[in-house]
Structure formats: structure tokens, C-alpha cells
Amino acid sequence: MKRTVPLLLLTASLSSCAVLFPSPVVDVTVLGLNDFHGNLAPTSFTTAEGAKINAGGIEAIKAELNDARKANRNTVFVGGGDLIGASPITSGLLRDEPSVAALNAMGMSVSALGNHEFDQGLTELLRMQNGGCASNDPAKACKFDPNYKGATFKWIGANVKYSAASGKTGSPFQPYVVQTVAGAKIAFVGAVTKTTPTIVSPDGVKDLDFTDEADAVNAVIPELKAQNVDAIVMLIHEGGELASGSKDTYATVGCKTLNPDSPIVNIARRVDPAVTAIISGHSHQGYNCLVPDPTGRDRIVIQGNFYGHLLQRLDLKVDKTRHQVVTARSANLVVNYDARKAAGTLDAGMGTLLASANEKVGAIKNQPVTNLSTPQIRRGINNARNTETALGGVIADAQLAATQDQGAKIAFMNPGGIRADLPDASALKDGNAVNFGDVFAVQPFGNTMTVMDLTGQQIKELLEQQFSGGNAGTATKLLQVSEGFTYTYTAANPDGQRVNIADIKLGGTPIDPNAKYRVALNNFLAAGGDNFTVLKSGTNVVQLANLSDLDVLVNYLKANGSKLTDTVKGRITAK
Structure with a gap:
């Protein structure tokens, strides 16, 4: 006689299996910061609702990260380039070392290179990455910390290579970083605008070539697939803007009104479909849009304004068994300094760092x-x-x-x-x-x-x-x-x-x-x-x-x- 298993018992059995065999699906949160430009303190920002507030600043950014990590310990903090360079005096007069120290303390994992990272030339950028005091501006270097250790995160750029004239081969930068999060392998592949040589001092990048962004990223995708990564996120310092007349804002989810002439649209349409989402920068705009990939399927392309006013957020459900992203959601989070100050939730450690930097430049500032x-x-x-x-x-x-x-x-x-x-x-x-x-x-x-x-x-x-x-x-x-x-x-x-x-x-x-x-x-x-x-x-x-x-x-x-x-x-x- 055929026996049936009661549904309640079947459910209980599956529940027991879940205890014995952890779910292959991991919830991963990615928070992105683009075009920070050493803004340790908040600056003015107008919200989508028209409110004028002070936003950004390392005390409020770190507080947002604290909250995100409490909600999901599988949170990764990444950059979209231009983290340093063109900075206010509190960071700029100290060669942006306070900004690197702040990003280190915030737990940043990886960032795309930005054009402004090259403002002082390749040699100085490598010092910012690796540490030391042998700077082209010794009057500013190691004045914040006499033992500057460098960035604990990696700047990456798949499209940055040594030029033939340099006599070197390869690249001074990695094309990608793979971060393991609760057993899931999340790959971050980077690129910087190929126009970099036209918007920085030519001498500083004379030994480098900046190739097509999409082509360079696509070239490393097979390598990442061979490593069985579970998700690929592109970090790129190139962007766009919403089309003229669009009523969308940074707060609009899934907008489809990016100006089609924007560089990021052309890039996104050509980047391998294996890339789940694109965190962008450079154009200092806020948007959370969808752009078709080469197969015609919509893909997230997001940018978070500038100076730390917004954090780009991706929420990914990642299947470690199938090595794929099950779902992806995106949002721009307002880093409301005023609200956090009123609530008493600004990060005290970042407050101490900011006070130290201010003290060192105060007499001049x-x-x-x-x-x-x-x-x-x-x-x-x-x-x-x-x-x-x-x-x-x-x-x-x-x-x-x-x-x-x-x-x-x-x-x-x-x-x-x-x-x-x-x-x-x-x-x-x-x-x-x-x-x-x-x-x-x-x-x-x-x-x-x-x-x-x-x-x-x-x-x-x-x-x-x-x-x-x-x-x-x-x-x-x-x-x-x-x-x-x-x-x-x-x-x-x-x-x-x-x-x-x-x-x-x-x-x-x-x-x-x-x-x-x-x-x-x-x-x-x-x-x-x-x-x-x-x-x-x-x-x-x-x-x-x-x-x-x-x-x-x-x-x-x-x-x-x-x-x-x-x-x-x-x-x-x-x-």
C-alpha cells in the first residue's frame, strides 16, 4: 500500500535539513562611495524632496556603515574612484592621508581608480597605496601620521596598463579583487575613465595607457568565471546623467532615463552579462537606473552624487552552489549628517580623526x-x-x-x-x-x-x-x-x-x-x-x-x- 507523508512532517524534515546543511544562498550588502574627494566634513546637499541639509562627512558615513553591518554582517564597503584629489584643505593640505586613514578605519575593501587619484602622478599614487613618506611634496606628506602606512584597500583598474614607451609590461594595479563573504566569492572588477590622460597633468600618467573600459573588463571575465566566483560587480569611475526633462532623481528606483549619450550607457551596453551591477562615478550625479546588457536584459547602473552625500547600496542574494546572483536590489542612501547629529549617532572614532586633521591645518585654514x-x-x-x-x-x-x-x-x-x-x-x-x-x-x-x-x-x-x-x-x-x-x-x-x-x-x-x-x-x-x-x-x-x-x-x-x-x-x- 502506498504511504503518504503529511505536509507538516515534510516541512519539519526540510527544516531539520536546513539546520544540518546551511542554505547555499547568502545575503550580501554592498555599499559604495564615489567621488568622495577627501571631504572629511559634511557639505550642503538638497534632497529629492527639496530639503536643504548637510550630508556626508566621515562621522555620518561611518555611522551608516555601522547600521548596515548591524543589520547584515555580510556587508562590503567599496569605492567608485576619486576618493582622494581635489580635496578641501583639511585633507588636501595633508596630502589626503587623513582620508585614506578614514577609509581604512571604515573597512573599505576595494575601490576603482579615479582620474583624480592620478592628480599627483603615478609614483605618488603608489605611495598612497603602499605607504611611506618619499613624496613629491614632502611639505605635506606624513604630516598627519609620521608613519603613513598606506591604504589597506586596493585601488583597481583593469584598463590601466604600462605604456610601451615606459619599458615596462603589465600594470601597476590589479584588475579585480575577489572578496569572500560568508563563503560567497564576490568579485569586484575595476575601471577608470579612458579619458584620464586628457583631464590630469600629462606628465603624471606618461608611463600609462588607459584602454577601453568595457573591453578591459570583458577581457578578465573568463578568468573570474574560471575561479567560480558567485557574483561580479563592476566598479567604474565613469558616469552619465539623467536625460534633459527627466523627473527621476537619485531616489528613483529602476529609472530608465539616463541620457543615451552618456559614456556609462555605452559601456554598460557592452559589458559582459556576467556582471550583475555597475557602481559608477565621475559625473557627480545621483541615479539608480537600469540599462540593458548585451543580451537586452536590464542591469543596475547606479551613482551616488559626490562628496559622500549618498551611499550606493546593492542587496544581493547569492547562490554559492550555482555560482550566481538570485536577486539584486539597489538604492541610494542619503547620508544625513544633520539627522545623525541630532540623534547622537555620529561615529565618535571618525570625530576624533576629523578633529586631529582640523587641528593640524587650523592655523592656515x-x-x-x-x-x-x-x-x-x-x-x-x-x-x-x-x-x-x-x-x-x-x-x-x-x-x-x-x-x-x-x-x-x-x-x-x-x-x-x-x-x-x-x-x-x-x-x-x-x-x-x-x-x-x-x-x-x-x-x-x-x-x-x-x-x-x-x-x-x-x-x-x-x-x-x-x-x-x-x-x-x-x-x-x-x-x-x-x-x-x-x-x-x-x-x-x-x-x-x-x-x-x-x-x-x-x-x-x-x-x-x-x-x-x-x-x-x-x-x-x-x-x-x-x-x-x-x-x-x-x-x-x-x-x-x-x-x-x-x-x-x-x-x-x-x-x-x-x-x-x-x-x-x-x-x-x-x-
């Missing part, structure tokens, strides 16, 4: 510079680089004023070199006071001034390069210009035809295509940085190596601060 006529002068809405800004005009005016003794008549400033409002909304002071730390946050690179001659035709070509080549589409970079220089552009026109030379004027008079004009700019831009290659053809070039762009701005603010306003001057107009 707190030096008064000026009192503005307005609470702040801003660099544009949402860090936009495709528009004229009030602060951009002030910086260009400062550079022109500082180089008039060299015959300069026009100054140009690259918008990517303007890193903060003056001051940030988190640092507003009585009497609209501005200190040295506020100015350092605006221009932290340590660039110096250059003057050169350009013909009127070359100036037209320079303005055309704002919209073409490496600056095409979503990458448009509108140079900020000095008083007396004006022009009009038509964005809808074809490459090379967006600016009519008759609409380029100096002192109200159209420039002469054959005449020479003395222009001022920083040394990064003068070397053709940010894809402004025509500047490499300038003549009668004078490098003012002892005149830093930071000192130029400080001196201009001291002389003119009380007269400056947060007003866009209308030197650039669009048809």
Missing part, C-alpha cells in the same frame, strides 16, 4: 580672507559645467587682474577646476566672512598661472572645443571668461559652427581672426587639459611658476571681496 557682500558666490546649480556661473566669472577676473602686467587681455577658467561654492552652504559665517580654507576648497589643485598669445581664429577654435571631441554632448565644458570678453553660441549647430567669430568680442569690438591676443589661464588648461588641445599651439608662452591660481584668487578677494556678488554677468549667451 582659519586665516581670514575677506567679507563678501553676499553670503556666498556659487559655481552653478548642481555643479553644472555647461553654463556661465558667478564664481567662474570671479575667478577669471582674478586671473586677468593678476596677469595684466604680462599683457593679458582675456582670461579663461575651466569649470572642472572649480570644486566648491564660495563658501559652501555648510560653512556660512557671520558677516559673510570667507577664510583661507573656503578659498582652498574652490581651487585645491595647486595649479600655477600661464600666459600665451592666441590668434582670433585660435580663440574661436578654443570656444568650439567646448562642445566637440571629448567635450561633446553631455561632456560640454563651458569655459568661464573674464570681464570685457563676450560671445554667443548656438548649441544646436554642427561641430565647428557653434560660434560665429563676429559674435566674439573684446571690449565690445569683434575680434580679428588674424590678430594676436594675450590670454591668461592655469597651467593645466594651457597644456591642453580638458580636451582644449588648441591651447598647445599658443605662442610666446610664459609659465608663471611662482604664481599659484589659489594665491591669485585670495589676493583678488582681499582687494575686491566686499564688492563681489552672486550674479552671473551674462558674458556668454546662447541662441
